[in-house]
Amino acid sequence: MIEEINYNAVPGTTHLVDLEGKMNAHHSSGDSKIVLIPTPSDDYDDPLNWSPRRKWLAVFCNVVYTYGVGIPSAAIYSVLTNIAKETDITLGELNAGTGYMFLFFGLGCVIFQPIALQYGKRPVYLFSLFATCLICVWAPYSKSNGEWIGGKILQGFFGSPIESLCEITMSDLFFEHERARGMGIYALALITSNFMAPMLAGFVSDGMGWKWVMWLCSIFSAVCLVFLYFFMEETNFKRDYSQIDSGMTVLEGIGSDPESLAEDNLADGEKPAQREYKGTNTKNHHTVEVPSSNILFQPKPRKTFKDKISLTGGFKDKFLLPHYLLGPFKMARFPSVLWAGFLYGSSLVFFNLLNATESTVLSGAPYNFSAAMCGLAYISPNICCVVVFLMAGYMSDYLKVSLAKRRGGTSLPEDRLWILVVYMVLGFLACIGWGVGAHYEVHWIVLVISMGLMGGLTVFGCTAAVTYCSDCYHEMDTEAMVVVILIRNLMSFACSYGLTDWVLNMGYKNSFISAACLTLFCNATFLVIRASGPYWRNKTKAQYWKIVEHKRSVEAGI
Template identity: 55%
Template sequence: MAPTIDYSAIPGNSHLVTVNEHKKNGEQRAEVILIPAPSDDPDDPLNWTPIRKWVSVACVLIYTLATCIPTAAIYSVLPNIEANTNITLGELNNGTGYMFLFLGIGCLFFQPLALQYGKRPVYLFSTLATALICVWPPYTKSNGEWIASKILQGFVASSVESLPEISMSDLFFEHERSFALSLYGLTLLSASYLAPFVAGFISQGQGWEWVMWWCAIFAAVCFVVLFFLMEETNFDRKLKVDKHTGELLKLTSRKEQLGAVSTTIDGALGQRDQNDEKTDFESNEQGSSSQSSNLPTNALANEVSNIEVVNSSTYVPANLRTKTFWEKLSLFSGKKDKFLLHHYALAPFFMARFPVVLWAGFLYGSSLVWFNVLNATAALILSESPYNFSSSTIGVAYLSPTIFTVIMFFISGFCSDWLKLRIAVWRGTGLSKPEDRLWILVCYCVLGCGSCILWGVGAYYEIHWFGLVFGMGLLGGCGIFAIAAAASYIVDTYKELDTEAMVVMILIRNCMSFGVSYGITDWVTNLGYKNCFISVAFLCFAANLTFLPMVIFGPWLRNRQKHMYWSMVDKYRRLGMH
């Protein structure tokens, strides 16, 4: 059945909870609606067992470590590289700028490949290629060789910028998504900070060349792990609806297959009465009239392209078993039957017409700007008088942003999902908007501005090293707010075309990063630490405060462009892309 898309639906708006039911004691009951709706196929990633899901998550995080650590490991040893080569510190920073640029450009190449042939082969190629390219930088002696090695490294590792977010959205429902994305952000930032920490000791004990060689060994080990454990999450979801009741058919044992999913708002918020859990769950399984189990077909039509009306009394699922271990090792289980690579390559450019996507890219990019300013000045500030940190001690200083990233992860991950659910309840209708998550950026506005001043102005006045390390940690840890907010905003708003939208966001982010990395040395040199970081602080504050206009005008923009968006969805579904 080819369902008709509802063009009047506003992308991103969803009825996330039902608030009109009551428990046996007469209290109001709010039940979470599972979005997107899971199918009755046990190999649907939304239906995977908790162990299977979290193994897949662990593999995505391992891949993130394998590609992120080599890109960040050199930050604490830049002075050592400058001392042992003919490359100046400014040229080294320019090279890392080119790397970040191609981390974005590469998404235009690898993202279509992942959609056409599967995410698993792209993950594996990216990991192996990173391992091989890490062998090259220690042999570079000129600026041209350094830039070439960084461009190639950024290009082959570019999948780390966009595929993990999409894999998380493949595995989790809307009300769980921010926690998973924050977990990815935690790994991304922690790896970026821990790599210089370890690299400082390696450089001091074995020389800076071994920093990259150990990165190559680490990435090679990760490749072996991913080859045997990583599953494909590309899935052609087909929903079955009972023709008599209109209910969506799911797996017969929801409790076993979706044991990790909270099915009530109180349970998701950790406030559910344990005595009512079994009764509420059973009432949902027995066909209650709640929207979570009785979604109308016209609402499902906007979620998925293939809906079949069946007779539940005679219907027999085609797939009653999960894949075997050897089937999971297939490199092309996610391959599309039709060749659509050129359509996948062009689609991101059409998604650039949506202001929501452009703003998410700006938010994500601005967060990376402060990250790059921090990395480019850390070795410079801490190695000079009065601090005189060695390369290993500079590496130890990177433990500070690692610790703060873990702290901010809990604030970002849990509070963002909590806000989305709680605001939907506060509205009284269960309506949820993508902008609901953005209020978490209030923390970034305040903490980001303060930490920039503490780091830069503190260095100018030569305050105690603890103040600098504290400011460094706070500034680095706050980056997780933008990662979770930007990625979840795009996925919540344009879930049907989130992979294409993510490419646009990452391209904007990395172009901004390249621009700042290319000019950061002159910025700091010409303005000095004090004036440079005062400007950085208020730019950080202003950039994050732009979430307020999006909260106000975002719903209007989404409503204004709904016909354009659903026309794209309809076109790509007819082509067989989604």
């Protein structure tokens, strides 16, 4: 049975805080006023119901995968000049190849995201790491521009799950009021992997040559692959649509904590008990009690270790791959999704601009840093990433809850976007410090601090864009995330393809002054979305719920 969808409900607008304590809903164990969204099922193998230990192991596996693919993709940044000297590939061609890699990081999502929905996320993650491991072996043998670009295209395509699938895994594990924390951890892993790699690569290049940079990356990916095979668990979960949020009716447990259903909290042989349930009508964001009924939780066998490491645990019973392939194209019509892609893409443009100029600025006069020292400079953005994560992740969730309390319990996805004020101001100053500082040859410490801010603040863009998109259209967030990443990586490709000419033709000073102004403008667009986002979500609600209803009907075989 599929619960009827209320076409009048505005996607993303939720009753997150139960101020009067009268809602018949699951509440957070940390704050009894916070309503758990989405509604957890009655199954203790539902990722939303996992125990803290099981959840955080899944998060750690997500981080391991991110490093396993992210480090090989960024390890060359501090040794670009070394590669150009030893091959027939120019610096411009090397940067262009990196641009193609980012392009296919986005295009690959169109293929791998639907495959993950059909056959499970776990096998896609493992295959992605295996392919990355093999491609890293090939890279040192590239002698021409064609070989280099070909290798980068394959690396981007097979590594593409790092861009969109990881966000969906985090969304599988966390409720709305804690989602930014999970997304922030992913963003931290993604960005620090891109900064840590060149930091270590510089030392490897000085001691063993740049080819060993890629060979060691291959070994590292192989180690990550083995770890994930034994510890990564599938987060795809088949939900009963008659028991989850449908835009109209939500079946909620009275006074129950989802962790009480978790595997680790059940004694051996213990089975879920019968619980009294009531329906909650959430039409137009008001809570109205409807007649209660008793639902008997059917006992289900607990997953064994063999079940958890199965490669077929996420397989769908029906072949729905064509429908999943079309899903992202349907979500490309919604303004909130398109803007989230633009925001994420703009943050990556400046990240790529920094990486492309770091080696040439610090290795040139008057600084004359060695490859190892150029790599060591990446300590700064790594430190800033950790600091920004603590601000972005926790600040975003705090704003989500506190603004909902002020509004009487109603929460809007746009509430999270106020964190971009910090990015808007500090990002502008960081671009000026790096580019203008390099032009006037200021002390290297100014450049390193500016470099740290430019890199670390990217966490804000990633966290804000991904959580906003997921909050707006959680029922279709997997498909929507493909659109976001595709836009992001198309922007990244355009920047990487032309950033060498941008800097050479304008110089460090003017190119980074323009970058600073673009940073300010791009982040300031959140003010427009803050004002118009609710209007557009309301305007397109019928189209959205029609897509959701069709997806659920197809999955249910109706």
